[in-house]
Amino acid sequence: MNIISYHELRKISPQKARELVRKVFESNNKNVSKTAKILGVSRHTVRRAVYGPLEDKSKKPKSSPKKLSSELENFIVEESKKTGFRYRRLSFYLLRKYGIKISENTIKSILRRNSVARKTKRTKKGERSLYDYETLIPFSEFQLDTKHLLDKESLPKEVYEHMKRYNLPCYEWNIIDVATRTRFTAYSYELSSAFGFMFISLVALWLRTHNVRNIIKIRLDNGAxxxxxxxxKLKQWNEMLSFLGVELNPIPPKAKHLMGIIENSHRADDEYFLMIHAERCKTKDEFIQRAQKWQDTWNFFRPHNGKGMNGRTPFEKFIASKSLVSSHIFQFPTLLLEDIMKKVGTFYSLFCNKFGGKYVFTTYRLKQGFFEVSQGACLKLSF
Structure with missing residues (x-):
């Protein structure tokens, strides 16, 4: 009697293999030992095929004491879909926002089991670097941009509604040093060129006060x-800011890739600051205080893996450069530009008044998180 191998048939279909066992068992007077010998299997296999179900039994363990609850698993899936994070970022996000510590591998298994789709994006290969990162000196090349904080596409709905309900600042102003990734940040409730000129002037004065002596080149977009x-207007601004050694270089239209460094930092703002801390703020002062802590975290403690950084923090990169710039430069105060305007007005007058053939600049000293005017002082800048 020619019979197909039980093991070969089982690879095709376990049900058909057990049906074969039952047929051989019946044709041999229900003799278990003889059936097992003919098919080359154990007697236990024969009894299992004859007296048990045709389908394979579930391999799921009867008890899983370390298994996450279905409620927590559903929560992780919802957070992943809402934020768009994968396992590594989602693990960090859950720990920072909710205090839930779950390993990356566990989250990876949950996302795979629930078929959570991964967001993909197109990347262009073979592009040249924007800068010669190995030869850049600290605080010579900058990127300047603004970020609209109330963005429905970037923020979860509850965070967006919370910021709107409590009238938190709407715009973020950022200048980032390309060499060290050091950031200088301010916030406002509206966008205007007066605030733009004020923010550039504030950062330039801060840099010059802390012994930055090289030309300050700032790359920016063509925003209003x-x-x-x-x-x-560009010629006028460059002429006025030339007394601080600042040179503004707008990017060509539709060339946002030239602002890649600061655009990537805006994504980090969403993921590690706004999504976690914005809901904990109910006043603008609370928001500015947390924004200050976020800027300090960025500058002193957060490692960067971009080109030229090699996993170092901005402060570590600055120390490694052995620059003569004062390290106090990293303690730039996070400001609300409306508060500065109430105290000193716009900054155009700083560059338009002459005194004894020299340009008069107003010096500022830090007090309670804001720049306070020191009346009658004249700051002589040489570079």
Missing amino acids: EFCGGSER
């Missing part, structure tokens, strides 16, 4: 809060 694509 800056020069708005106007050649006349």
Whole structure:
């Protein structure tokens, strides 16, 4: 009698293999030992095929004491879909926002089991670097941009509604040093060129006060809060800011890739600051205080893996450069530009008044998180 191998048939279909066992068992007077010998299997296998179900039994363990509850698993899936994070970022996000510590591998298994789709994006290969990162000196090349905080596409709905309900600042102003990734940040409730000029002036004065002596080149877009694509306005700003050694270089239209460093930092703002801390703030002062802590975390403690950084923090990269710039430069105060305007007005007057053939600058000293005017003081800048 020619019979197909039980083991070969089982690879095709376990049900068919057990049906074969039952047929051989019946044709041999229900003799278990003889059936097992013919098919080359154990007697236990024969009894299992004859007296048990045709389907394989579930391999799921009867008890899983370390298994996450279905409620927690559903929560992780919902947070992943809402934020778009994968296992590594989601693990960090759950720990920072909810205090829930779950390993990356566990989250990876949950996302795979629930078929959570992964967001993909196209990348271009073979592009040249934006800068020569190995030869850049600290605080010479900068990128400047603003971020609209109330963004429905970037923030979860509850965070967006909370910021709107409690009237938290709407715009973030950032200048980032390309060499060290050091950030200088301010916030406002509206965008205007007056605030743009004020923020650039504040950062430039801060840099010069802390012994930055090289030319400060700032790359920015053509937004209305800056020069708005106007050649006349750009020439005027560059002429006024030249007394601080600042040179503004707008990018060409539709060339956002030239601002890649600061655009990536905006994503980190969403993921590690706004999504976690914005809901804990009910006043603008609370928001500014947490924003200050976020800037300090970025500058002193957060490692960066971008080109030229090699996993170092901005402060570590600065120390390694052996620059003569004062390390106090990293303690730039996070400000609300409306508060500065109430105290000193716009900054255009700083560059338009002459005194004895020299340009008069107003010096500022830090007090309670804001710049306070020191009346009658004249700051002589040489570079």
